[in-house]
Amino acid sequence: MFASLFGAVESGIIYAIMALGVYLSFRILDFPDLTVDGSFVTGAGTAAILIVHGQNPFLATIAGGLAGFIAGCITGILHTKGKINPLLSGILMMIALYSVNLRIMDQKPNVPLLGQETSFSMMTSFWQKLGLDAPFNSFLEMVGLGDSLPKTWGIFFFMIIVVILIKLITDWFLKTEVGLAIRAVGDNKRMIRSLSANTDRLTVLGLGISNALVAFSGALIAQYGAFADVGMGIGMIIIGLASVIIGEALFGTKSIARATLAVILGAIIYRVILAIALRIEFLDTGDMKLITAVIVIFSLVLPKVIEANKEKRRRAKKRQAWQKAVKGEGDDIAST
Template sequence: MNIFTYIMSPSSFFGAISQGLLWSVLAMGVYITYRILDFADLTTEGSFPLGAAVAAKYILSGYNPIAATFIAMGYGLLAGLITGFLNTKLKIPGLLSGILVMTGLYSINLRIMGKANLPLLKQPTVLTFFSDMGMTNTRAAMILGIITAVVVILLLWALFSTELGFAIRATGNNPHMIRALGVNTDFMTMLGLMLSNALISLAGALIAQYNGFADVGMGTGTIVIGLASVIIGEVLFGRTTVVRSLFSVVCGSILYRLIIAAALERRGFQPTDLKLLSSIVLAVCLSLPLVKEKYNRIVNRKNKVKESSQEPSLTKDDTLLKGGNPSC
């Protein structure tokens, strides 16, 4: 197909979609803190490799990969709890709380892994269930990604339709109001952070199994990837309801991977340029609303100039006659 020759090969295309689906779990985690709680949570960069490290370690110790993946989620939950504790109980600003936990987790991740990189060669993973059925790694990842994304969307949709879910949403939206209605906002913030980081660790666990290794440095830039997915998704696919937003975020995550894959493959970038590309993509997305406004203003001005140039002297004279300073 032509489109593949210009933009990317079919294999990178499907690879990008699989990756986008797996990474969408991270993006949904970021969505919970960034959008629902209105909390810029940098714990992400620590809880993502934490999930990878825990899953790899447990798989290598002979645990069932599914069990290992769930254990990884539990660790993420704890990371979120600590950030929440620092923020709500010790009153450390949210951004700083996240940075503290993220930094601390770097050492913890190294402790868990025992070294900086833990390969999962020839180990059973959540993907081998599918590849045992004769699927390629990419296809297996795609199926796993779809299942995970759908399950996570459904669970979050259900949760955010409950009394508790309403309270978490209101905590991010208007803490004064929901406190006045009898909700402990500290508790809700903690709950949201735990949920978010459990998902982010889940994403870390899945990506580690997809890539075949856990690396202590794999968390760097994940918050940017998550935010880019959230913002691309919401701008392009809408954000009227929670479930709509979640769906948008998943689409955003896929689209983000496609953009990156296209840039890497056909535009002469190297894999090491990935983080730079991530930042540029996010910067562009974040500035879109402003650019759009400026663009509209320029277009409007041009239209006005056109209108006035059609009958120039008349309008000018008219205003001079009617308005102006009465004293002159």
């Protein structure tokens, strides 16, 4: 049980990068970008094929992110220059990327990374050389979890550092002049255009960065799972939306820093919920998409129900206050 939950947290940290990309397109740019399902595989396939051909895993991961950036920019160009509907431009790019991804992966539907040196294997070796595993393993033995959790912590702390860095860079970027302009495009494109801003260029840039994060996450997931598959991106947009919605519902969005943190925590919570749900006896791995759909529906409906209850309470308090005021005035009149 503890091992599966730890694995869910570990993978949730990696998927949080993808969720941040979805947050940029859906919340910041207000653009329903379905390119995500394709660009996730683009990053995974690019990194996997480069690693198989002997390239440095870290450079391969960055190359995967750059490939996603190009895919996102093309989606933006289809929308801004081709005047294609945002939803349709994303669908068209997602379909095109299926063939592109097969080309990247040498026409193979699956590229295994078993026995290959990856970013995670390198970090695990580095962590062990530093001798940092011993304190954590001793602590686990002391609390009785020695056999329940993994013995290596290099991957876990490596991904925490990577996600924190990406979050801080995202927060900083969205507060720069360009970042504020991209946020303005999502809020009111007509207004920002009246200030002589190039909204088309900002849209293309925003979608490029969004899909770069998605592809970067895909490259890390491929190395984490030791394979890249042409179908691994199916439903990825739903996972990203679920992470965003859960995070926003639980932690709020009062500021950019808080919103990005909420998205990261939402991705982790989503993976934990999924891991717990799959331990129910009558559910199996084939029900993952159904579980995802239920989680998203629940995440969408619950905030509205909570808000409706709060509104009812506010109205009831106002009604009681008014009734007390009216009753008080009546008592004053009767006493006179």
